[in-house]
Amino acid sequence: MENALRDIRRELRPLFAITVLLLLLTSVAYPLAVTGIGQAVFNRQANGSFIEVNGRPVGSSLVGQSFTGDQYFQGRPSAAGAGYDAASSSGSNLGPTSAKFIEGSEDDPATAEVDESFAGIAQRVAAFRESNGLAADATLPADSVTASGSGLDPHISPATAGLQVARVAAARGTSEAAVRQLLDAFTEDAFLGFIGQPRVNVLKLNIAMDERFPLQP
Amino acid sequence: MTLSDTSFLIVYVAVLVAIARPLGLFMMAVYEGRRTLLHPVIRPLEAGIYRVAGIDERREQGWRAYLFALLGFNLAGFLLLYFILRVQGSLPLNPENLPGMKPSLAFNAAVSFTTNTNWQSDGGETTASYFSQMVGFTFQNFVSAAVGMAVLVALIRGLSRHSANTVGNFWVDLTRGTLYILLPMSFIFALFLVSQGVIQNFDSYRSVTTVEGAEQVLAMGPAASQVAIKQLGTNGGGFFNANSAVPFENPTAWTNLLEMLAILIIPAGLVYMYGKMVGSTRHGWIVFGVMTTWLVIMAVVANVAEQSGNSNLADAGVTQDAGDGQPGGNMEGKEVRFGIGQSTLWANATTLASNGSVNSMHDSYTPLGGLVPMVNMLTSEVIFGGVGSGMYGMVIYIILAVFIAGLMVGRTPEYLGKKIEAREMKAVMLGVLAFSLVLLTWTAVGAVNSFGTDTTNNLGPHGFSEIFYAFTSGAANNGSAFAGLGVNGTFYNVGIGVCMLVGRFLFIVPVMVIAGSMAAKKRVAPGPGTFPTDGLVFGGLLFGVIVIVGLLTFFPAISLGPVVEHFMLRDGLLS
Structure with a gap:
């Protein structure tokens, strides 16, 4: 018994010293060193890769934001907060056989304070077809009607962007060919064809659209 | 599988195989106290720590003293973290003025990070201050990984020594693992992440007016330093709620590839190190082969399941074929x-290792696609597995395989020249049974009570899968989730907390018992009845034991969830 107590006491000093010293190294020195070097060498990236338009930050090139106007390419549905809430990242977490996910749900009049209405795949498909003037049986790319894991996906697939060209061109009073040309310039490919995916950064493309084809006042 | 996905898988596995040997040799040198490239920089630091702490690095401990030092260190870490989370509202580095956590949440989070699980009951950016993330979580991210490696190294010493009564010095192993392996790798990796756009600052959340004139608030913070260690230390706790799906945690294909490699490189290196240190690199490679085979099979299954998509979407007018400028497949919850x-390869890496970070939402996977991460965790994560914990968990299965082989030929089983006897088998069975007992019991209780079922995000079998996944993830110390389940109530916070403790320490204790008793044994010369553990037959047997013992236990539970849902999906039924 006395031996055991002596053993425990002998381990107390290493216990406290190691805890304090490793804590200082791993949670103070390490993040501060990364912050110091990161801020000095990769200042723009470390602070969020913000894009400025006319000297005013409009968002991060890495983070999606909501677009609703006809003159803009629109991103994917988002489950982050009320949509593209970059302080509340989230996917829908709805499973493949969820009725809410596939068929959507309507607001329950019995509970006035909560809004249960939810646009499911059926509603999203219909809305996408209508806003882009597509045929009632047009098939849509998978990413165009599904929410991303973060709710902040900055990209859409080239196919999803392509279906929006006619609408954007009409809203901006320019030709489809001109819009498509700009879209092609903003379509990025997978590195070596397999690292990453073909994609279009919606925010960057829309900023370029505003510059090249400004809306007539 | 598409050509590009196949190429990606091949490159991934090739890099993993190529890195295992050099990294394994480096780690071996570290734990044997030999000189490495990093010595000029780190050795003075290491020696200074021993001086302050009063540690004689040549004084070794017996398995009991080693284990008690480990448990004491974890208890102190748990109490410290619990305290920080409770009072974070009055601590510095809290620009969003987040309040202290309630007791059940703080308990759950403190257990979660000390057990290397990083299960998060409530989202990163919405509940934990920068102080909690840095001082609380990052510290445990490092040391819980170093503890896992220390247990493995002690076990290796037990297996490779004979007639010995010590297995090493816990404090020395802990310090070396942190200083020479985890810190330098994380530091370099974090800087790479920043260069790609992972944020690293202490600003308050930033508000911008978007192109369309709306307001968007972007969460900020020191993400890169935490992301680096959460991947390398198989911790997995995200800086943000949606983890590595969030662009600020994982912005590009390159960060994705490297974060995915970071999950498995240390576990892969440890497998090589294990073989080398116990004196049979061939045995190490056979185990490595079993793991790689499992990884490739599961990666292909998940890929095919997700790429073939959701038939309900096809019926609604969505094309899920890859090509023609779109990825196709089941894109709900994927970037x-x-x-x-x-996405699916990540889902495999993260659940084979005890990582638990995600870059896509497993809850939205197809039934068979979502079954893959579940099955991976149900092996108790011995396929590469967590840092340290994967390989020492695998030793449990190896001993079981050798024991079964011994039963078949009617001889006392041997492993690495030591007899496997009743004491070791009791320890092995304790580890195997405690894992399944705790997770199945809690799942059963949750599935039949309203406090368990009220917070599922999905109905029907998918709701059951959410509950089953949660307790599996806890017991396996994984930390990933079918994240729709609301788990911030007392039932889940306590239940998953208990699963995490059992899953961690009822493996560590038996493993240390085995380490001690194997160290004390005499070595016997291999005879004609010795089952060789460095051949393909052993590899096949080991694979079979993992499938039978690890998975058949859970077959009924799997049937109630993903299997039923698969048939619902086939017949177009919704719930």
């Missing part, structure tokens, strides 16, 4: 920049 293959 366009990763597509199907680079």
Whole structure:
């Protein structure tokens, strides 16, 4: 018994010293060193890769934001907060056989304070077809009607962007060919064809659209 | 599988195989106290720590003293973290003025990070201050990984020594693992992440007016330093709620590839190190082969399941074929920049290791696609597995395989020249049974009570899968989730907390018992009845034991969840 107590006491000093010293190294020195070097060498990236338009930050090139106007390419549905809430990242977490996910749900009049209405795949498909003037049986790319894991996906697939060209061109009073040309310039490919995916950064493309084809006042 | 996904898988596995040997040799040198490239920088630091702490690095401990030092260190870490989370509202580095956590949440989070699980009951950016993330979580991210490696090294010493009564010095192993392996790798990796756009600052959340004139608030913080260690230390706790799906944690295909490699490189290196240190590199490679085979099979299954998509979407007018400028497949919960293959491979890496970070939402996977991460965790994560914990968990299965082989030929089983006897088998069975007992019991209780079922995000079998996944993830110390389940109530916070403790320490204790008793044994010369553990037959047997013992236990539970849902999906039924 006395031996055991002596053993425990002998381990107390290493216990406290190691805890304090490793804590200082791993949670103070390490993040501060990364912050110091990161801020000095990769200042723009470390602070969020913000894009400025006319000297005013409009968002991060890495983070999606909501677009609703006809003159803009629109991103994917988002489950982050009320949509593209970059302080509340989230996917829908709805499973493949969820009725809410596939068929959507309507607001329950019995509970006035909560809004249960939810646009499911059926509603999203219909809305996408209508806003882009597509045929009632047009098939849509998978990413165009599904929410991303973060709710902040900055990209859409080239196919999803392509279906929006006619609408954007009409809203901006320019030709489809001109819009498509700009879209092609903003379509990025997978590195070596397999690292990453073909994609279009919606925010960057829309900023370029505003510059090249400004809306007539 | 598409050509690009196949290429990606091949490159991934090739890099993993190529890195295992050099990294394994480096780690071996570290734990044997030999000189490495990093000595000029780190050795003075290491020696200084021993001086302050009063540690004689040549004084070794017996398995009991080693284990008690480990448990004491974890208890102190748990109490410290619990305290920080409770009072974070009055601590510095809290620009969003987040309040202290309630007791059940703080308990759950403190257990979660000390057990290397990083299960998060409530989202990163919405509940934990920068102080909690840095001082609380990052510290445990490092040391819980170093503890896992220390247990493995002690076990290796037990297996490779004979007639010995010590297995090493816990404090020395802990310090070396942190200083020479985890810190330098994390530091370099974090800087790479920043260069790609992972944020690293202490600003308050930033508000911008978007192109369309709306307001968007972007969460900020020191993400890169935490992301680096959460991947390398198989911790997995995200800086943000949606983890590595969030662009600020994982912005590009390159960060994705490297974060995915970071999950498995240390576990892969440890397998090589294990073989080398116990004196049979061939045995190490056979185990490595079993793991790689499992990884490739599961990666292909998940890929095919997700790429073939959701038939309900096809019926609604969505095309899920890859090509023609779109990734196709089941894209709900997945990012366009990763597509199907680079999401499903991540889902495998993260659940084979005890990582638990995600770059896509497993809850929205197809039934068979979502079954893959579940099955991976149900092996108790011995396929590469967590840092340290994967390989020492695998030793449990190896001993079981050798024991079964011994039963078949009617001889006392041997492993690495030591007899496997009743004491070791009791320890092995304790580890195997405690894992399944705790997770199945809690799942059963949750599935039949309203406090368990009220917070599922999905109905029907998928709701059951959410509950089953949660307790599995806890017991396996994984930390990933079918994240729709609301788990911030007392039932889940306590239940998953208990699962995490059992899953961690009822493996560590038996493993240390085995380490001690194997160290004390005499070595016997291999005879004609010795079952060789460095051949393909052993590899096949080991694979079979993992499938039978690890998985058949859970077959009924799997049937109630993913299997039923698969048939619902086939017949177009919704719930």
